[in-house]
Amino acid sequence: MSRNEAISQQISNLIRDVHTRRTTDTDAVLGELTHSAADYVPGAQYAGITIAGRDGKVRTAAATGQYPVVLDEIQQRVEDGPCLAAAWEQHVIRIDDMETEQRWLPYCRAALAETPIRSVVAFQLYADNHTMGALNFYSEAPGAFDDDAVEAGLIIATHAALVWSLMRRDEQFRSALASRDLIGQAKGMLMERYRIDADQAFEVLKKLSQCSNTPLIGVAREIVTAHRPADVARR
Secondary structure: OOHHHHHHHHHHHHHHHHHHHOOOOHHHHHHHHHHHHHHHOOOOOEEEEEEEEOOOOEEEEEEOOOHHHHHHHHHHHHOOOHHHHHHHOOOEEEEOOOOOOOOOHHHHHHHHHHOOOOEEEEEEEEEOOOEEEEEEEEEOOOOOOOHHHHHHHHHHHHHHHHHHHHHHHHHHHHHHHHHHHHHHHHHHHHHHHHOOOHHHHHHHHHHHHHHHOOOHHHHHHHHHHHOOHHHHHOO
16 A cells, blocks of 8 residues: 555545544544644644635634644735645645745745745645645754655545535535524424414515515524514514
């Protein structure tokens, strides 16, 4: 079995274990994956996952050590950097030496001043209309990441992207179920209070939503929380 095949097998086993445990904490899963990933990429001393939004906010979803967090803070401060570029613009970004790198100069200067990191390789995990994610590996040595390291990182990033997609889909599904249950409770309270059927209760919710310019789920939450549908209906 080749090194990359072994990496694929090890990451697949980790994903299977996560799926078996059925955890719902996305950041915890990403943290576990990140800590494992750092061991599989030749030259990597640290690893981290960067999350960024179109609004300019950057956060670290998972990290091995403090330096990935500091580097993400720098990227937010200077509004640029290799991890953001990997996620928004290119699938893979590599910095061989912060001291000689000509791209992202403000980022590199700050990184050299605040951390011992010299090499970076970053991989896109996903990007949509609102947010992006990147898996990043760091080293204190210049030229730490060769082609083998990039290939290993790509394998891990592909698996990590799959995990992320599955976890986000599961979160969306759970949120949809919770919203459906809350709306069902509100409908039931309206039906009991006003002696109306389910369709009529839903129409009442829709009208309250439109009149108050409040999302339907927000109206339902108010009714259930207040325990007095009439109070909400009079608003």
